[in-house]
Amino acid sequence: MNGASRLVLMVVVGILIAASIIASVNALEQGKYIPSPSNSTATSTIKSTTTITTQNTQTGILAAQITDPPDPPNVPTGVTHVYIFYSDIEAHTTNQNNSVWLTVARSGSVDMLSILNIGLTLGSAKVYTGTYDQIRFDITNATVTFGGRTYTATVPLNQIIVPLSNGGALVKPNSSAGFVIQLTPMVLAVNNGGTPSFEIVPAAQALSIPQSSWSGALASPGALIQDINNQSWWVSETPIGDNLAVHQGSEIYPTTLLVILNNTGSAPVTISGLNILQAGPGSSGGSNVSTTTIVTTITTVSTITEVSTITNASSGKVGVAPASPLPTNASFPTVATFLILSNGSVIQPTPGSAPIPGNQVGLTIEPHQDVVLLYLGYINTLNSPEPPYASQSIVGGQQYIVQIVTPFGSSIEFTLNASYAT
Numbered sequence: 001m002n003g004a005s006r007l008v009l010m011v012v013v014g015i016l017i018a019a020s021i022i023a024s025v026n027a028l029e030q031g032k033y034i035p036s037p038s039n040s041t042a043t044s045t046i047k048s049t050t051t052i053t054t055q056n057t058q059t060g061i062l063a064a065q066i067t068d069p070p071d072p073p074n075v076p077t078g079v080t081h082v083y084i085f086y087s088d089i090e091a092h093t094t095n096q097n098n099s100v101w102l103t104v105a106r107s108g109s110v111d112m113l114s115i116l117n118i119g120l121t122l123g124s125a126k127v128y129t130g131t132y133d134q135i136r137f138d139i140t141n142a143t144v145t146f147g148g149r150t151y152t153a154t155v156p157l158n159q160i161i162v163p164l165s166n167g168g169a170l171v172k173p174n175s176s177a178g179f180v181i182q183l184t185p186m187v188l189a190v191n192n193g194g195t196p197s198f199e200i201v202p203a204a205q206a207l208s209i210p211q212s213s214w215s216g217a218l219a220s221p222g223a224l225i226q227d228i229n230n231q232s233w234w235v236s237e238t239p240i241g242d243n244l245a246v247h248q249g250s251e252i253y254p255t256t257l258l259v260i261l262n263n264t265g266s267a268p269v270t271i272s273g274l275n276i277l278q279a280g281p282g283s284s285g286g287s288n289v290s291t292t293t294i295v296t297t298i299t300t301v302s303t304i305t306e307v308s309t310i311t312n313a314s315s316g317k318v319g320v321a322p323a324s325p326l327p328t329n330a331s332f333p334t335v336a337t338f339l340i341l342s343n344g345s346v347i348q349p350t351p352g353s354a355p356i357p358g359n360q361v362g363l364t365i366e367p368h369q370d371v372v373l374l375y376l377g378y379i380n381t382l383n384s385p386e387p388p389y390a391s392q393s394i395v396g397g398q399q400y401i402v403q404i405v406t407p408f409g410s411s412i413e414f415t416l417n418a419s420y421a422t
Contacts, residue, residue: 061175073113077334083110131171132208137160139160165235238410261373271406277332277334341363343360
């Protein structure tokens with residue numbers, strides 16, 4: 001076979017191979033193994049706009065607000081700023097069978113302590129009409145100002161995707177609508193070689209603002225809704241002081257923390273944080289139960305009745321006490337902060353520790369259920385926010401306040417005298 005014949009043969013073979021590949025791809029598309037490009041789902045702002053331009057040309061304005069409702073906030077004493085840096089805020093809608101995410105507010109930053117009980121408009125955009133039912137964005141960075149110095153904070157749970165409650169945000173033609181993101185940052189503070197280190201665990205939800213409470217002026221960046229907790233459409237969290245009681249067997253040592261709670265209400269309560277606050281000098285009347293006794297007994301406890309034999313040696317019974325009343329304007333130095341996981345574990349995250357999945361944060365206590373919160377090991381304490389900025393400690397005989405916190409900032413407080421380790 002001469003060179004010309006071989007060339008012709010190679011061309012024919014190439015054509016046959018190409019035809020075979022095209023036929024295979026068509027067969028896969030028809031069999032739904034590879035989606036046809038014309039049927040692919042739009043997942044970005046650019047794609048979604050291109051997808052629905054010819055299907056829906058009616059537009060309106062959608063605005064994004066943000067708030068941090070707890071006032072006063074549940075942050076360590078001495079923290080004056082908590083800056084959150086966020087990516088573009090996107091809203092989701094389903095338009096004529098197309099799942100679409102559209103950018104509503106561009107990336108930026110906000111000091112969460114400057115919007116306590118205030119709704120702040122971050123941005124707005126022209127979008128296609130319809131009902132928007134989800135919000136998403138990332139927390140790209142965060143800083144905490146403590147004792148006059150600013151520290152970079154880690155945010156392991158930085159991806160925020162939440163549904164829009166209140167029926168979603170309905171955008172009508174040539175009109176405007178808005179929603180507010182409730183972002184409550186739980187600030188965890190520890191010392192890392194004598195230097196404060198901070199981790200932020202955010203809780204988020206989003207609510208659409210009813211048209212009866214909305215005005216076009218609120219779509220302007222920087223617009224405010226004052227006293228958002230008292231808005232008729234706002235869903236406030238039930239104070240956990242109305243539902244949780246503290247068992248008298250609770251204990252605190254320099255190397256051990258034991259808190260026994262009971263849900264006395266009729267609805268589940270979720271708790272996500274625990275703080276130890278400095279209440280001031282107290283009596284030395286702590287329990288005579290040793291750290292060793294607690295460690296060996298709590299690991300086998302299954303009911304509160306079993307705990308009662310060791311936590312109240314004088315009576316052999318466990319009582320239930322309400323949270324101790326504290327001055328509403330009190331500012332007690334924060335000694336230590338803890339995170340409560342869904343399995344009841346009480347932990348102190350450390351710099352460089354593995355991120356915690358969002359579904360593992362927060363313990364739900366059912367009505368009439370008792371739970372034991374136990375931390376074993378040296379309690380890592382925070383520096384004092386005032387000179388000489390020395391590391392604080394758990395001192396036997398001294399009185400402390402234990403604060404139990406929900407993901408959205410509601411809390412109860414009760415006092416404990418630290419016991420002496422034996």
